Structures are given as structure tokens and as C-alpha cells.
Amino acid sequence: MPQPAQTNVTEEERAAVEQEREELKDFVKSLTGDDIKSGNWFSKLLSNALNAYTQKVDAPYFEERYKGVPADAVVDQRVKMAARYAAIEGGLSAGVYSAAIVATLGTVGGASPLTLPAAGVTLLVDVAYIARLQLHLAYDIAVLYRVPINVDDPDDLWKLVRVAFTIRGAQAVSEGVTKVVPALVRPLVKAFYSKAVFTAARSLPVVGKFLLQRNVVKIGIPVVGVPVSVALNYYSTIIAGKHARAVFRNDARVDEAATRAVSRTDHPRSVLWVAWMIVLADGRITDDEALFMRKLVEQLHDQHDLADEQFANVIDLDVDDVWRRLDQETGDLSDLFDVTLKTAEIDGSVHKLETAVLEELRERYGARQS
8 A cells, every 4th residue: 555755754854743742631531421422622623723723824824935836736735734744744644543433432421530551542643633634735735825713703613623624515525535645545534534524513522422423443443554544634635635726716716706806896786686696596596696795795895885785685686676776877888797707607607697687688688799
């Protein structure tokens, strides 16, 4: 089995990983049996992983280190570096894994500080190390793409957690496995992801249980050794990084499109109405469309100091009212056609009903595609 990132490991890299592992051992030993069984250990890890880190890491932090380098290139390097460190940690953990961990995790309980054999501590340190690494990686990628993440906001925090651990559904993980993992290792990584099923509950303790269950696959394979731990740590981090890149790069794309659309319009008071008309045309609202609308609202406020309370209170859109609004506009309305076209395209496909609205807009006002 391939052993990625285990060749040419420098003493500095190994020392850095060992130092973090020692820090996390203290964290693990502070946990109670109830923390582990309930999954509450993960809520505690979040504070450990994010509080100081997010104060230090921001856009200027990366600008200073990667001056003039495009975000895509920096993200690629951060993913590779994180995967390398994950592989090193996997190699260090592998020597003390044993089947006894399963029984230990199944029986430990109570509110007293956790007392585990060395192998049990190693599993929890391994899980905590990779969890913290992937949280930092996802946060780095968000910062690099200028996607604001406020870890004190429950919605932002949940999005970061969901992205960091590819909690989005089987399709996202399956695509990641197919595109990233070599064929020889693919069955192992698929077993890692299919070992535990994440429930729909939006709960940090549930995430803690999920991560522990998923990682137990490392000691559930008959022959456990360095190659297994290295491969799982390495490729799960690669998949997490690629997933974070896809999510946050897309968020940045949508934000950029909204910023550009608002900056180019001469009719800001009609932008939201025509865009929403397009969104509702096919009877469904995709995630990208919802994000695009939110970014349009933000940009209209930032660029034009415009807040449309009437639009904000709309429940059922009256399309005839939108046309009446456009009738009152003056000048060339091609900028509004561009807004509607971008709205229709933002989620990657243009529905025939959206096309019909675009055609009507062109016919009514002679709007043209720029």
C-alpha cells in the first residue's frame, strides 16, 4: 500500500507534529468518560482549535506570507501541507493501535477524568489532531477566498464544521473519493467514510460521536499498521481540503458575481425584483441562488446605501408588479438583462422557464446581452 508523504520527512516536521500531539494528550486526559460517550468532547475541542487560531489567522496573515500569489495556488499548497502533516501523525499513531480500543471506548463512562490505556489515548489524540487540522484547513481556505466566517455565529460555525468534515451527503464524499484517491487505496478510504453515518441533527456532540465512529475503522481492519493510518489520514485530509476548496471557492464566485452585477447597474432599485423573478421562475430555489440573492442585498446596501424593505417583506411575488416597476425605469435596461442572465446561470444551469422570462425581458425592453 502506498505511504504518501512519509518519505523525506524533516526533523522539524516530525517535531512539530509530536509537539501538537503532546498538547492534545493533555486535552484528551482532561476529558471525562461522559464527554467521550456523549460526543461532547468535540464541543470542547472547538474552543481548543478555533478561539486563538481565528484571532491570528486573517486575510493580512496570508497576504504577508504569500504576497501576489492567487488564492487557488495558496489553497493548493495549504491542502498538500495539511495532508502531509496528517500522514506524519498517522505514522506516529499507528504503532500503538490495538483492537482493545473498541472495548475501551464501549465501556468507559462516568464523570471522572478519563483513564485510558495508551492505545485508547492514541486513538483520541489521532481523532482530535485530524479534527483540529481539518478545521484549521477549512478556515484557512475560507479566509483565502475572502469568505467571512464568524465562529461566534452558530450558522457560520456549523457551516465550517460541515465543510471541514465533508458533512454534506454521500454524493460529495463519493465524488471526492473518486477524483482524489488512487485505485489501490480507494476501498480503504470508502470503508472509512461508510463506517459511520452522520445523522441529520445539527448538534456538535453528534458530530463528536460521528468522528469517533468513523475513525474506529482504523482499528477495525485486520492488519493495522503504518500504511493504513498514513493512507487514511492523508487521503481523508486531501478529500476534506478539496471539498472545502469547492465550497468556499463557489461562495467566492457567487459573491464576486453579485458585486460585479451591482457595480454595473444603472437601475439598482429594480435589481432585486428582476433577480427574484428569475429565481422563482422554475419553482425552486437552489443554494447558489439563495446565496446570490443575499449577496445582491449586501452589495446594494454597500454600494448604493439601498435597503428595500418592501422587497424584504414579499411573500408571493406579483410578476405583473415587477413589469410595472420596469416600465417606470428610464434608459437602456440591458444592465438588468445582465442581472437576470447571471441569476439564471449562477447555479450552473438555465431552466427553460428562466429562459422564457429572459426572452420576455428582451422583447419588452429591447434589453440585449452585453
